[in-house]
Amino acid sequence: MGCMTENPPSEAGLQARIKDAVRDWVAYAHAHLGFGRRPLPVPEVRLDLRGRGAGLAVISPRKRQPDLIRLNATLLREHPREMIEETVPHEVAHVVAYRLFGRRIKPHGREWQDVMRAFGKDPSVSHCMPAEPTRRLRRFAYRCGCESPVELTSIRHRRVQQGAVYRCRRCGERLIFSGESA
Incomplete structure (x- = not known):
């Protein structure tokens, strides 16, 4: 059997x-x-x-x-x-x-x-079950004056395409899209 x-x-x-x-x-x-x-x-x-x-x-x-x-x-x-x-x-x-x-x-x-x-339960805040995030965001390569590579997610990349301005944390210059996905 x-x-x-x-x-x-x-x-x-x-x-x-x-x-x-x-x-x-x-x-x-x-x-x-x-x-x-x-x-x-x-x-x-x-x-x-x-x-x-x-x-x-x-x-x-x-x-x-x-x-x-x-x-x-x-x-x-x-x-x-x-x-x-x-x-x-x-x-x-x-x-x-x-x-x-x-x-x-x-x-x-x-x-x-x-x-x-x-309730007789441990008051823990988080679970330990493995879970996948809902979506994976694409990343896009950007550059600035100090040439340190910067990656923006598809959300911020779209905002840049619509006129938003993001600056480098090191040099403070405007981030420019390098034309490629990271």
Whole structure:
């Protein structure tokens, strides 16, 4: 009899697990963190975050609109356990901290850390899942009076083409496009 391999969870299955985890953490916070009779609505969840960030909590300015938790779908597919066990409580803790203590708290300040500890989680700020940046920027070679080579990304190169002026940090002279990609 051969080895059985576990199939990776489906996209719909992962999405359901994420929503369940968010609901569970919100219920835990409501029961254990002093909300009393005040409601703590379950945030909306979207898997639309790109780049290196694992998650982002967006606090709604209006009480009638739900808060939002944005998660990185690529990281969720590649690291489902870490995303469900670490990123979801991290982002829910942001929502809970803002709803308990108000909007003037620091994002990873004492209040957020206290909520994370109440969740039984380490209040760490960053994840250690390998993530690729959303895009790679082309670089363009520029020169100046002191002849030190300078590279500008495609964003700044386009701005130069539209009239922006950048100067060398050494000599202060205007950077001139040398006509080639770096």
